[in-house]
Amino acid sequence: MAADLSGIVIAPPTPWARISGFYRKLRRLPIIPVTLLGLVVFAGIFAPWIAPHDPEKGELGERNIPPAWGSGEKSLKNVVERLSINERATSVTLKDAREIDPNAQVGDQIEVFTKPEGTTKFLLGTDHLGRDVFSRVVYGARISLIVSLITLAVGGSIGVVMGLAAGWYAGFIDEFLMRLVDIKLAIPLILIALVLVITLGQSLWIIVTVLCLFIWPRFARQVRGEVLQLKHMDYVSLAKVSGASTARILFIHIFPGTINTLIVVATLQVGIVILLESTLSFLGAGVPPPTPAWGSMVSDGRDKLAGGVWWISTFPGVAIMLTVMSLNLFGDWLRDKLDPRLRQLE
Amino acid sequence: MQKYLARRFVLAFVTLLSVSLIIFIMSRVSGDPRHIYLDDYSTQEDWDRMGEVLGLDKPYYQQYGLFLKGAVRGDFGESVREGRPVTEVVLERAPATLLLGSVAFALSLLIGIPLGILSAVKRGTFMDVFGKTVALVGQSAPPFWLGIMLMFFFAVELGILPPYGKQDWNSIVLPAVTLGWYYAAANLRLVRSAMLDVLDSEYIKLARAKGVSSRTIILKHAFRNALIPPLTFAGVTLGALVTGSLVVETVFAWPGLGRLAIEALFAFDYPLLQGVVITFTLLYVTAAFVVDVLYAYVDPRIRYA
Numbered sequence: 318m319a320a321d322l323s324g325i326v327i328a329p330p331t332p333w334a335r336i337s338g339f340y341r342k343l344r345r346l347p348i349i350p351v352t353l354l355g356l357v358v359f360a361g362i363f364a365p366w367i368a369p370h371d372p373e374k375g376e377l378g379e380r381n382i383p384p385a386w387g388s389g390e391k392s393l394k395n396v397v398e399r400l401s402i403n404e405r406a407t408s409v410t411l412k413d414a415r416e417i418d419p420n421a422q423v424g425d426q427i428e429v430f431t432k433p434e435g436t437t438k439f440l441l442g443t444d445h446l447g448r449d450v451f452s453r454v455v456y457g458a459r460i461s462l463i464v465s466l467i468t469l470a471v472g473g474s475i476g477v478v479m480g481l482a483a484g485w486y487a488g489f490i491d492e493f494l495m496r497l498v499d500i501k502l503a504i505p506l507i508l509i510a511l512v513l514v515i516t517l518g519q520s521l522w523i524i525v526t527v528l529c530l531f532i533w534p535r536f537a538r539q540v541r542g543e544v545l546q547l548k549h550m551d552y553v554s555l556a557k558v559s560g561a562s563t564a565r566i567l568f569i570h571i572f573p574g575t576i577n578t579l580i581v582v583a584t585l586q587v588g589i590v591i592l593l594e595s596t597l598s599f600l601g602a603g604v605p606p607p608t609p610a611w612g613s614m615v616s617d618g619r620d621k622l623a624g625g626v627w628w629i630s631t632f633p634g635v636a637i638m639l640t641v642m643s644l645n646l647f648g649d650w651l652r653d654k655l656d657p658r659l660r661q662l663e
Numbered sequence: 664m665q666k667y668l669a670r671r672f673v674l675a676f677v678t679l680l681s682v683s684l685i686i687f688i689m690s691r692v693s694g695d696p697r698h699i700y701l702d703d704y705s706t707q708e709d710w711d712r713m714g715e716v717l718g719l720d721k722p723y724y725q726q727y728g729l730f731l732k733g734a735v736r737g738d739f740g741e742s743v744r745e746g747r748p749v750t751e752v753v754l755e756r757a758p759a760t761l762l763l764g765s766v767a768f769a770l771s772l773l774i775g776i777p778l779g780i781l782s783a784v785k786r787g788t789f790m791d792v793f794g795k796t797v798a799l800v801g802q803s804a805p806p807f808w809l810g811i812m813l814m815f816f817f818a819v820e821l822g823i824l825p826p827y828g829k830q831d832w833n834s835i836v837l838p839a840v841t842l843g844w845y846y847a848a849a850n851l852r853l854v855r856s857a858m859l860d861v862l863d864s865e866y867i868k869l870a871r872a873k874g875v876s877s878r879t880i881i882l883k884h885a886f887r888n889a890l891i892p893p894l895t896f897a898g899v900t901l902g903a904l905v906t907g908s909l910v911v912e913t914v915f916a917w918p919g920l921g922r923l924a925i926e927a928l929f930a931f932d933y934p935l936l937q938g939v940v941i942t943f944t945l946l947y948v949t950a951a952f953v954v955d956v957l958y959a960y961v962d963p964r965i966r967y968a
Contacts, residue, residue, distance in 0.1 A: 496674065496677075499674055499678075500674070500677065500678050500681060504678055504681070504682050504944055504947065505905060505940070505943045505944060505947050507909060508909060508924060508940055508943055509682070509685060509686075509940070511909075511924075511925075511928060512685075512686065512689050512928060512936065512940065513689065515928050515929070516689045516692055516693045517692070588803070592805055595805050595807075596805060596806075596807065596910060599805070599807045599808075599910070600909070600910065600913060600925060601929070612805070612807070615805070615807060615808050615811065616807075618811075619811055619914070622811065622814065622815045622819055623819055623826070625819070627815055630808065630811050630812075630815075631812070633808075634804070634805065634808030634809075634811070634812065637804075637805050637808065638800070638803050638804045638805070638808070639803075641802075641803040641804075641805075642799060642800075642802075642803035645799070645802060645803060646799075
C-alpha cells in the first residue's frame, strides 16, 4: 500500500533562500573581471574624453605632486630679497613668498611646502616631468589595447593557418612546423625580442611583429590538436566526397569547430602579450617615449622611490596587474564554459 | 629511450644554431662593426686592416662560419666596451646569475609545492583562498613592478633589506623572491590541480576505505603522482628563470648576465651581446635537456613511447 502523502506540503522557498540562491548563481559569473576589462577597454577607446590632462606634456613646476589624498610637508622659511644657492633650504625670495601671502615682507618667516600637497587637479599625482599620472594610465590602456589586438589578430591568424596546415597535411609539414614550435619554446625569446627591437628600431610595428613571434605557436599547437580530431569526423568525409576543395573544408568545415578553443586561448594570450609588451617597455625597448605605455611608466618612477615618490610606478603597475588578472580569471571561466575538456579541477 | 634522447639532443643543437644565426644576422643588420671599433681619425688603411682581422672582406656565409668556429672554441672576440675578451667578461658575471636563478628556483619549489598540496587538501578553506591569492598575484603582477614594490616596502619604508646590489647575504632576498614568485605561482596551480585530480582517483578511495591514515595517503600515494606535472614544467621554469633574470637583475642592479645583456645591448657592444645571448641559450637548452632526461626517467610512458 502506498504511503499517504496527501498531507505533505512542500514549503515555498523563503525570500532569504531565494536571495542566497540568486547570489550563488551570480557568484559563478566573472562579474569583477568583466567589469574591470570593460573599464580598461572603455578607458582605451575614450581616453581623450576621460583624461583630464595631456598625457605627454607637463608643467615642470607641477612635478612629483602626490595623489589627491597625499599630504605635503611644510616648514618655516625666512623671506629674503635675494637667494644664494646654499640658503635654498632655509629661505625663499620675496617674490615667491608674495604668491603665498601678499603681505609678506623681507625678514618675515613664512610657511612653505617643501613637499607639495595632493590636489584634486591631479587625482593620482604627477610624475617627474609634471605629467598627470591618471591621464597617462588612461592613455596607457589605449597603447596596451592597440598592441594586444593587432598582435592577437596577426599572430593568431598565422598560428591558426599553421595549425590547420600541420593538422591536415600531417607528414613533413606537420613535423617541420611542430619542430619550429619546439625551437620557439627553447630559446630565450625575450632576449631575442630585445635585440630585434633595438637593432631594427623602436616602433609600434616592430614591437607587434616581435610579439607575434611569441604567440603564434600556442595557437598553432592548439588548432593542430583540434584538426587531428576533427578531420576524421563523418561530416568532413562527406564534404570531401561531395567535392569540396581542401581550402573550403579547412576554413568552412573544420575551422568553426576550433573557435571555442581559440576564444579561450586568445583570452589567455592577451594577458601574456600585455605582460610582454610592458616588460619590453620597462627595459626601454617598447613603444618609444613620450607615448605613455604602462611598462615605461613603471620604469620612469623607479629611481624616484628612494625620495618617497611611490605613485609614479605604483599605479601603472596596478593597471597591468588588474588587467592581466581579469584576463586570466575570465579566460579560466570561458574555458570551463566553452571547452570543458580543458577544465582543471577547481 | 635512446631515440627520444637523440631527438631532444638534435633539437637542442638546432636551437643553438638558429639562435647563433639570428644574432649574427642582427649584428650585421645593425651596420658595419668597424664603425664601433674605429673613430673618425682612423685611415682607410686602418679600416681595411680591421676588416681583414675581423674577416669582413669575406662573403657573409664565410663570416658566419668564422663566427661559429670561434664560438665553438669559446672565442667571441673582444668586448668593445670593456676591451677584454668576451668570454672573460661573461664568465665573471655568470656566477651571480646562477646563484640568483638557483635560489629563486628553490624558492619556487619550496613555496609552490607545499602550498599547492595544502590548498588542494584543505580545499575551500582559508588556506585554499590564501594559496589561490598567492598564485593569482604571482601570475598577474609583472615581475619588474613586483620587484619595485617589494623594494619600496622592504628597503625604502622598513629599511630591513638592502634595496639593490650584491653585497651582504641578505641582498639576494628581494631579487630571489621577485624572480621566484611567478614560478611558485605556476607550481602551486599545477600541484593543486594535479593533487585534486589524484585525490579523486579510485586508488586513493581504496586506500581510504582500507583505513590508511590521511597523512600516508597524501604524502605516499597522492603526492608522488601529483609531482609529474610540475616536473614537466621545471624545464620551462629553469630556462625562463634565466630570462627572468634579465628583468630582475635590471631592477635590483644585480651584477649578473641579465644586466650584462642589457648593458651590452644599449652600448651596441655586439661581440659581448653575442656572447651573452649564446651563453643564455646554452643554459636554457641544457636545462631543458636535463629535465627531459629526468622526465623520461620518472615517467615510463615517455621512455617506452
